[in-house]
Amino acid sequence: MTKEYYLYVGGQKIKVSKQIYKVYWQEREHEKYLEQVDKKNHLLFFSSLNHDGNFEDNLEDKSVDVEKVVATQMMIEALRNAMSKLNKDEREIIERLYF
Known part of the structure; x- marks a missing residue:
């Protein structure tokens, strides 16, 4: 059989x-x-992220404000750029006041 x-x-x-x-x-x-x-x-x-057909919303981390992070990084970069243009005495004054 x-x-x-x-x-x-x-x-x-x-x-x-x-x-x-x-x-x-x-x-x-x-x-x-x-x-x-x-x-x-x-x-x-x-x-596995396709719960409702909307991938982008499922990928987004709502606990992080990306715009704020980018803006902060841009300000830090501008500050570093400005600090690099100071002479030794000016940098020393800034460091004593703020660091």
């Missing part, structure tokens, strides 16, 4: 050949292995 092989497609039980059955399960096992490797290496898939 020959063994029959079945796969479920769309909730329906479909009879398939032994070769198709083996290939299907090889692929499934390979996918599971790759997922385990990814979890072990702490990889994050972009598709």
Whole structure:
């Protein structure tokens, strides 16, 4: 008696050949292995961020005000640039007053 092989497609039980059955399960096992490797290496898939179809809102870190960070960095850069133009005595006065 020959063994029959079945796969479920769309909730329906479909009879398939032994070769198709083996290939299907090889692929499934390979996918599971790759997922385990990814979890072990702490990889994050972009598709896992698609909760509602809006990737950008799910990627945004609302706890960080990027505009404020950029503005602060620009002010620090301008300050460093201005400080580099001061002579030794002027820099010493600034350092004594503020540092």
